[in-house]
Amino acid sequence: MAATGACLLPPGVSPAPRLRGRASAAASSDQNPRLSSSLTRGCAVSKQQAPSALTGTTIPRTRPVGEHGRRYEKSTSYRGWSAPFMEDVELESGPDRVKRFFDHAKDLARPDGGPPRWFSPLECGSRSEKSPLLLYLPGIDDTGAGLTSHHKKLGKIFDIWCLHIPVMDRTSFRDLVKMIERTIKSENYRSPNRPIYLVGESLGGCLALAVAARNPDIDLLLILANPATSFDKSQIQALLPLLELMPEQLQLTYPFILSFMAGDPSRKFKASTEEGLAPQRTVEELSKDLLTMSSHVSVLADILPKETLLWKLQMLKSASAYSNSRIHDVNAQTLLLTSAKDWLLPSQAEGARLNNALRRSHIRKFEDCGHYLFLEDDFDLVTIIKRVGFYRRGKCLDYVSDYLPPTPAEYRKVYESNRWFNEITGPVMLSTLEDGRIVRGLDGIPSEGPVLYVGYHMLLGLELVPLVTGFMNERNILLRGIAHPMIFENYEKGQTVEPEYFDNYRIMGAVPVSGTNLFKLLSSKSHVLLYPGGMREALHRKGEEYKLIWPEQSEFVRMAIKFGAKIVPFGTVGEDDFGEVFFDYDDQMKIPYFRNWIQQLTENSGKVRSNATGEVANQDVHLPWIRPKVPGRFYFCFGKPIETAGRREELKDREKCHELYLQIKSEVESCMVYLREKRESDPYRSIFSRLMYQATHNSASKKIPTFEL
Numbered sequence: 001m002a003a004t005g006a007c008l009l010p011p012g013v014s015p016a017p018r019l020r021g022r023a024s025a026a027a028s029s030d031q032n033p034r035l036s037s038s039l040t041r042g043c044a045v046s047k048q049q050a051p052s053a054l055t056g057t058t059i060p061r062t063r064p065v066g067e068h069g070r071r072y073e074k075s076t077s078y079r080g081w082s083a084p085f086m087e088d089v090e091l092e093s094g095p096d097r098v099k100r101f102f103d104h105a106k107d108l109a110r111p112d113g114g115p116p117r118w119f120s121p122l123e124c125g126s127r128s129e130k131s132p133l134l135l136y137l138p139g140i141d142d143t144g145a146g147l148t149s150h151h152k153k154l155g156k157i158f159d160i161w162c163l164h165i166p167v168m169d170r171t172s173f174r175d176l177v178k179m180i181e182r183t184i185k186s187e188n189y190r191s192p193n194r195p196i197y198l199v200g201e202s203l204g205g206c207l208a209l210a211v212a213a214r215n216p217d218i219d220l221l222l223i224l225a226n227p228a229t230s231f232d233k234s235q236i237q238a239l240l241p242l243l244e245l246m247p248e249q250l251q252l253t254y255p256f257i258l259s260f261m262a263g264d265p266s267r268k269f270k271a272s273t274e275e276g277l278a279p280q281r282t283v284e285e286l287s288k289d290l291l292t293m294s295s296h297v298s299v300l301a302d303i304l305p306k307e308t309l310l311w312k313l314q315m316l317k318s319a320s321a322y323s324n325s326r327i328h329d330v331n332a333q334t335l336l337l338t339s340a341k342d343w344l345l346p347s348q349a350e351g352a353r354l355n356n357a358l359r360r361s362h363i364r365k366f367e368d369c370g371h372y373l374f375l376e377d378d379f380d381l382v383t384i385i386k387r388v389g390f391y392r393r394g395k396c397l398d399y400v401s402d403y404l405p406p407t408p409a410e411y412r413k414v415y416e417s418n419r420w421f422n423e424i425t426g427p428v429m430l431s432t433l434e435d436g437r438i439v440r441g442l443d444g445i446p447s448e449g450p451v452l453y454v455g456y457h458m459l460l461g462l463e464l465v466p467l468v469t470g471f472m473n474e475r476n477i478l479l480r481g482i483a484h485p486m487i488f489e490n491y492e493k494g495q496t497v498e499p500e501y502f503d504n505y506r507i508m509g510a511v512p513v514s515g516t517n518l519f520k521l522l523s524s525k526s527h528v529l530l531y532p533g534g535m536r537e538a539l540h541r542k543g544e545e546y547k548l549i550w551p552e553q554s555e556f557v558r559m560a561i562k563f564g565a566k567i568v569p570f571g572t573v574g575e576d577d578f579g580e581v582f583f584d585y586d587d588q589m590k591i592p593y594f595r596n597w598i599q600q601l602t603e604n605s606g607k608v609r610s611n612a613t614g615e616v617a618n619q620d621v622h623l624p625w626i627r628p629k630v631p632g633r634f635y636f637c638f639g640k641p642i643e644t645a646g647r648r649e650e651l652k653d654r655e656k657c658h659e660l661y662l663q664i665k666s667e668v669e670s671c672m673v674y675l676r677e678k679r680e681s682d683p684y685r686s687i688f689s690r691l692m693y694q695a696t697h698n699s700a701s702k703k704i705p706t707f708e709l
Helices: 024-031 032-035 094-108 148-154 173-190 201-213 228-233 236-245 253-262 265-274 279-294 295-302 306-325 347-357 381-388 406-418 419-425 463-477 499-507 515-522 535-536 558-562 592-605 648-652 653-682 685-699
Strands: 003-006 044-046 115-119 135-138 161-164 196-201 222-226 333-337 361-366 426-431 438-440 450-453 481-483 527-530 567-572 579-583 625-628 634-636
Touching: 003 347, 024 236, 094 295, 094 527, 135 173, 135 201, 135 361, 148 381, 148 499, 173 196, 173 201, 173 306, 196 201, 201 222, 201 306, 222 567, 222 592, 228 236, 253 333, 295 361, 333 347, 361 381, 381 499, 406 419, 406 463, 406 499, 406 515, 419 463, 463 527, 463 634, 481 515, 515 527, 515 558, 558 648, 558 653, 567 653, 634 653, 648 653
Parallel strands: 135 161, 135 196, 196 222, 222 333, 333 361, 426 634, 450 527, 450 567, 481 527
Antiparallel strands: 003 044, 115 161, 426 438, 567 634, 579 625
16 A cells, blocks of 8 residues: 555544545645654555455355255355455454554654644555544553554444554643544534544543543444543552652663563463463463563653653543543443453453443453453454444444444354354254255255245254354355344343343344344345244243244235245254253242342343234243253254245235245244154264264264254
C-alpha cells in the first residue's frame, strides 16, 4: 500500500477526510516532515479504495466429490458467499505482541510539542464502507499503541482512530473528556445512524465512562478492559510517596510495570507442557522472553519518564473519582473485560461492581490474564465481540446483516471445545438423495439456499453440537439457528447460567425467534435451522421422548413458499440412550420454591408464542432433572428436500399450506421411526463398542460403521 502521509491529527480535526481519499493528509505531512518521518511504522493511511471487510475464504475439503458420486456446488450459506467464513487474520503470540507494542510506542513517543490527537493505523485500511467508528482510549502509556496487534483484524470491521497523548503533554482529565466529547459529537453529526465504539483500557476506561455519562443521547458502545475506576482500592497508591522520593537514576518502577506486561510465567509454562516441549526447552523460552522484556526498559522510560508517570498516577485519582460519581448516568451498552491476575487493580471485583451498577452491561472474565489484556497471548478482541454479539452497524442490531461469521480459526476453537461431545455421541448422519435412496453422509443436502431444516428438538437440545459441526465439517455449510431470546438478552443478575454459556451459539449464527428474522434469513439465501416445538419440546416431560409438540397451525410454510426455499424435514434420536427425565416441570410446579423460581426465570427470559394455543404455548423456562445412562449414540436422518419454488399460488390457500405443514410433520415422524428401528441393529450403538473399534483401527477420526442401509 502506498502511504499518503502521516495521520496524527490535532483534537479538532477528524481523520475521516483522509480515510475518504482526500489529499489533505499528504499536504499536512509536507508541512511537518518531522511528524511524518516519526510515524512511518503503522500510522499512515492508504489511498486505495477499501474492499468489503467481509471477504469469505473457502477451506479446502478433502472430499470435493460426494461419496455417492455427487459433486458439491459452492455453498451459498450466507448472503451468497462462496464460504461461511470470514478471512482469517493470524495474531501474534504474547511476547511478539509486547515487542510490537514497544516498536510502535517508540516511534510515537518522540516529543513533538503538539497537543493530544487522533491517528488511524495503516493496517486498518481494508474496512467496509459502513463500518462503525471505534475510538481507542489508551491506558497511562498514552501512546495509543495498545491495540497494535489487533489493528489488522479490527480494521476489517471498524473505522479505527487511536488517541495519542504526547509524553510531555499535561492536559487534564476533564479536558481530555471534553476533547473526546467534541470528536463524538462531530462524528455523530456527520453520521447520525452510525454507532461509535469507545474502547478504553485502564485510564481509558475512565475516559469512556465519563464521556458516555455526559452524552447519554449519543449512540455509544463501550468496551472497557480492566477500567481504573477502582484506583482508590489499588495498592499502587501506597507507592506514590516512595516514587516521588526515588532518584531518577534508581527507578525500579519500569521493571515492575514490565513484569505485568510480560504476563503470567506459569501460564506459558503450562502451555509449553501441554504442547509437549521438554522442560529444558521451556526454561530456554522463558529466559528468552525475560531478556526480551528487559530490553524494553529504555523505551518504557521514554514513554513514562518520572514526571510523566507521577502526573498520570495523580490523574488516575481524579479520573476514578470523576467517572464513579457519574456512573449512574451511563446509558451506553457496555462490555466489561476483567482479568483475574491483575496485580495493579482489583479488576474482577470492580467488574462485578460495574456490571451491577450499569444498566446495559455484559461481562467476560479472563482467569489467566493480567492487567494489560490486549497484550495477552490468545486474547482476540474481535472474537470476543462476536461471541458476545456486540457488533452492529446501525442504530439497532440486525441479527442477519450485522452478523460476522467465524473465521476458520474461530470455528476450530468452537469445534475443539465441543469435540469431546462428538466423541461421546458418535453421531450417524443420513440423508435422502433425489431418487429416494437413504445414504450415509450429507450428500442429499442442497448446496444452494435458501434451505429450511425443520425437525425434532431433543432433550436440552443435545443434538445441536453434532448437527452444526457436522454440516460445517462435511459440507462447509453454516446453519443459522432460530433460537429462544434468552440466548441474546441481558437478564437480571444471577437468574440464568453464566453469560458466556451461550457465546458459541452467537458466534455460530443463531438468531432470536421472530418472523422478521426468518424473513431476512430466507431472503439472504441462508441455511436455516428451525424447531417448531421450541423450548417446550426440548424441555419435555417424563414419557414424552420423540413426541412432536408442534403448533396446531403452520408458522413457517408460507414464508418458505414466498422465497421458494427448499424444506428439509429431519428426525433425531438418541436422547433415551443418554439420560432419563425423573423430575420434570409438572413435579417442580408442585413445590412452591421451584414454582416461584420457574415463574421468575420465565419472566426474565422473555415470552415467546404468547398468542399460541395448545401445549406448545407453555414455554416456561426450567431445568428438568435427568438420570444419566451409559452413553449410546445419536442418529440423524434428513428426508428428501421438499421444493416450494413455483408454489406461490398456495400462499393464498391456507388449506394447502396446512396440508404441506402436516406433510412435513409426518416426514419428521417417519424419520424418527426409521432411526429407532434401524439403530437396534447397529453393532456400535454402545460407547464401549465404539471405543474398541477406535482402539483396534488406530484412528479416532475414521468414521465408525453403523447399521446397514
